[in-house]
Amino acid sequence: MKTKESIFNYQVLKDNIFDYAGTVGRIVGRPVLLLYCVLKSPDTPKADKLLIISALSYLVLPVDLISARRLPVIGWIDEVVSIAYVYQKVCRHITPEIEAEADEILDRWFAGTEYEIMTD
Helix, strand or coil, X not given: CCCCCCCCCHHHHHHHHHHHHHHHCHHHXXXXXXXXXXXXXXXXXXXXXXXXXXXXXXXXXXXXXXXCCCCCCHHHHHHHHHHHHHHHHHHHHCCHHHHHHHHHHHHHHCCCCCCCCCCC
16 A cells, blocks of 8 residues: 655754754744644644644744844744644644654754743
8 A cells, every 4th residue: 555755844944943953942932843743744734734834934934024134033923823824724633742842852852951941
C-alpha cells in the first residue's frame, strides 16, 4: 500500500521556528511552536492547517509588509496580530498531548537556560 507523501516540509518550518524562538525566547516562542504542533496533527482540519501555514510562513519568511528594521515596534505588530488571530482560531485543537510535545521540544531547545515564572 502506497502512503501519501506530504508536499510540505515540516522540518524546514521547524528549523525556522527554532531560529525565531532563539531570537524571541521561550515564552514568546511557545504559541508559535504550539501552532506548529497543531499543524502536524492529523486531527486538524485542512482549512485550519492552511491558516496556520499562512501565519507561520509570514512569521519566519524574510518577506514583511511592515519592516521591523525601519519601524522597530510597529514592524512586529503585523506578525503578533497574525499569530494571535490564528492562535485564537485554532486553540480548540490544542490538546494536553500537543502542549506536552511543545514543552518537550522547548525543553530541548532551551536546555540549560534558566527562566523565571512571574507571579502576582
